[in-house]
Amino acid sequence: MEATNAExxxxxxxxxxxxxxxxxxxxxxxxxxxxxxLRRVMRLEKAVVVLEESLERREA
Amino acid sequence: xxxxxxxxxxxxxxxxxxxxxxxMAFFTAEVQQFGTVTxxxxxxxxxxxxxxxxxxxxYGRPWFSQKIFYFHVPVAEASFLVxxxxxxxxxxxxMTRKRSxxxxxxxxxxxxxxFVILTxxxxxLWTRASWGVWWEWEPRLTTYFIMMLxxxxxxxxxxxxxxxxxxxxxxxxxxxxxxxxxxxxxMITRVLESNHPVVFxxxxxxxxxxxxxxxxxxxxxxxxxxxALRMSEERLGERIDAAKEALEG
Numbered sequence: 649m650e651a652t653n654a655e656x657x658x659x660x661x662x663x664x665x666x667x668x669x670x671x672x673x674x675x676x677x678x679x680x681x682x683x684x685x686l687r688r689v690m691r692l693e694k695a696v697v698v699l700e701e702s703l704e705r706r707e708a
Numbered sequence: 709x710x711x712x713x714x715x716x717x718x719x720x721x722x723x724x725x726x727x728x729x730x731x732m733a734f735f736t737a738e739v740q741q742f743g744t745v746t747x748x749x750x751x752x753x754x755x756x757x758x759x760x761x762x763x764x765x766x767y768g769r770p771w772f773s774q775k776i777f778y779f780h781v782p783v784a785e786a787s788f789l790v791x792x793x794x795x796x797x798x799x800x801x802x803m804t805r806k807r808s809x810x811x812x813x814x815x816x817x818x819x820x821x822x823f824v825i826l827t828x829x830x831x832x833l834w835t836r837a838s839w840g841v842w843w844e845w846e847p848r849l850t851t852y853f854i855m856m857l858x859x860x861x862x863x864x865x866x867x868x869x870x871x872x873x874x875x876x877x878x879x880x881x882x883x884x885x886x887x888x889x890x891x892x893x894x895m896i897t898r899v900l901e902s903n904h905p906v907v908f909x910x911x912x913x914x915x916x917x918x919x920x921x922x923x924x925x926x927x928x929x930x931x932x933x934x935x936a937l938r939m940s941e942e943r944l945g946e947r948i949d950a951a952k953e954a955l956e957g
Contacts, residue, residue, distance in 0.1 A: 655745075656770060663772035666837035670776045670830040671730065674783065677826055678930065682719065685937050689712065692944035699951035706955065 709943070715936035718929045725926025726779070732919035733778035740916070741768030742838065773837030778919050780830040781907055782927035784852075787823035788890045790816050790931050791859070795887030798880035810876040811942055813883050814866070819935040821859045828856060839903065847896040848904035855889035862886055 748764040750757060757765040794816035801809035831849070836842050843849065862882050869875040897906045912920070 659770055660772050663837045666773055666833045667775050670833040671779065673829050673833075674779055674826055677822075681822060682934065682937065685934070685941060689937065689941045689944060692941060692948060696944055696947050696951065699948060699955065703951050703954055 709940055711936050711943075712940040715933045715940060718936070719933035722926045722929030722931075722933055725922050726782075726930065729778055729782075729919045729923035729926060732922065733775055737775075737778070737916045737919050738913055740771045740774040742771035742774070743769045745769050771838070773834055776830055776834040776837070777905075778923050779927070780827065780834060781920065782924040783823050783830065784827040785924060786927045786931035787820050787827055788894060789928065790820035790823060790935060791855075791887050791890050793935075794820060795884050798883035798887075801876060801880045807876065810880060812939065813880060815938045815942060816935055817859060817862055817883055817886075819931065819938060821856075821863075822934065823931060824852075824856045824859060827852070844903065846904060847900045847902045848893060851889060851893035851896050855886065855893055858882075858886040858889060 744766045746760060746763055746766045747757075750765055757767050760766045794813045797809045797813035797816060800806075801813060831852075832842055835844065835849070862879060865882055866875050866879045869878060896902065897904045
């Protein structure tokens with residue numbers, strides 16, 4: 649392999665862990681944050697329905 | 709809920725756009741260069757060699773870690789905009805004293821902090837790959853770090869005040885103070901000498917510009933979606949509190 653092409657591979661392999669880590673952390677963090685928020689929203693929606701139904705029953 | 713539906717739609721479109729930008733960044737955007745390397749004689753190589761007279765030939769050193777740019781900058785710019793949104797709501801709260809503006813300001817601050825932390829993580833990784841160090845006290849990094857500390861201090865301040873009215877007023881004033889850092893941090897690399905790259909100053913090839921714009925639009929959509937999602941959660945919480953109060957009363 650030519651010296652410069654060997655350097656090309658070396659440069660790519662040296663930088664790769666940082667690039668992979670940056671994109672990986674970014675996506676995993678977003679997905680985790682959004683998933684946790686969505687799950688909380690769904691749980692709250694169910695609680696709202698139950699509470700407002702019991703409020704309507706009591707008022708009726 | 710209308711806001712929740714908008715949040716989910718924006719989240720899906722934003723996710724699609726940022727994923728598209730990710731593939732474009734790696735498959736269509738040309739590799740940027742970071743300095744040059746000189747060799748004594750002509751070589752059969754993938755690099756484009758340029759003759760430099762008696763010194764032999766030179767080629768641009770490929771800058772693979774620059775690929776982080778396509779997400780690092782959109783996340784950073786989204787953090788600035790959401791922080792400014794928080795300050796706008798804070799000012800509106802101070803003018804009207806309506807509690808809903810305080811809630812909006814707090815949620816925008818929280819959303820912005822998520823983006824700021826992600827900008828810091830991607831930035832530190834890019835700094836390590838490009839400059840060989842994890843951190844450097846240069847103007848952009850320092851001002852952005854101060855901005856992050858002020859945003860964390862905003863939540864510490866809020867949690868330390870029990871009285872709701874005082875908490876909201878102090879929080880709003882501090883949100884405005886924290887947001888002043890956004891234009892300072894954004895402009896500082898254009899005013900002071902800095903190692904940090906300045907976007908658009910040296911021009912950008914269209915193959916690089918397109919994934920950046922797609923990622924930027926997508927990230928702004930994700931930013932607003934996260935804010936709207938948290939606002940929906942907050943409103944549901946308020947409805948639960950109101951229903952509980954009515955049931956107990």
